[in-house]
Amino acid sequence: MERDSKLEASLLAIRLSTAAFLLVWVADKFVNPKHAQAVLGGFYAMKDASPTLVLGLGIAQLLLVLAFTVGWQRFWTYGAVLVMHGITVAVSWFKIIPPFGPSANLLFWAGVPVLAAIFALFMLRDRDRLLSAG
Numbered sequence: 058m059e060r061d062s063k064l065e066a067s068l069l070a071i072r073l074s075t076a077a078f079l080l081v082w083v084a085d086k087f088v089n090p091k092h093a094q095a096v097l098g099g100f101y102a103m104k105d106a107s108p109t110l111v112l113g114l115g116i117a118q119l120l121l122v123l124a125f126t127v128g129w130q131r132f133w134t135y136g137a138v139l140v141m142h143g144i145t146v147a148v149s150w151f152k153i154i155p156p157f158g159p160s161a162n163l164l165f166w167a168g169v170p171v172l173a174a175i176f177a178l179f180m181l182r183d184r185d186r187l188l189s190a191g
Contacts, residue, residue, distance in 0.1 A: 061184070068185040071174050076126040078171060079138070083122055086115030100148045128189030131182040139175045146172050 086093040090111045097103040097111070121141070125134040145168060146153070152165040178185060185191075 060186070062187075064181070064184055065187040068178060068181055069187040069189075071178050072126065072128065072185060072189075075138070075171060075175055075178070076122055079118070079122045079125075079142070083115055083118045086111050086118070100145075128185060128191045131185065131189070131191045135175070135179040135182050139172075139179050142168070142172050142175055 085096075090108050093111045093115070094106045094108070097106040097114075103110075118141070121134060121137055124130065125138050128134075149165050149168065151158075151160050152162045153169065155161060156163065156166065182191075
């Protein structure tokens, strides 16, 4: 397959910016675990999430996002990130649809193009070779 340096640079930009986006949420579990507990309770029906669970989720997500960042096992890591973020967008649907409804928050719309970018990265994972461990 012929190399396309513009495509590879674009995919690298998507991968690194998505990783930075996700790492903020990972860091929240370590820096502000009470906020992470509130998010788990409010969006994921995990009202009694223990600090140990939050820490465990944070460690698991950190390992996944680091593997994703370096492009390791792209099918599995990109797929897992796609599913993870897809669930996040799905559980926050009431903040997204309708965009101007009573419980809407336009900031949640930022997750929609991120989901599309992750989908594109997953679909083009074989072309994402720049600075990739895969």
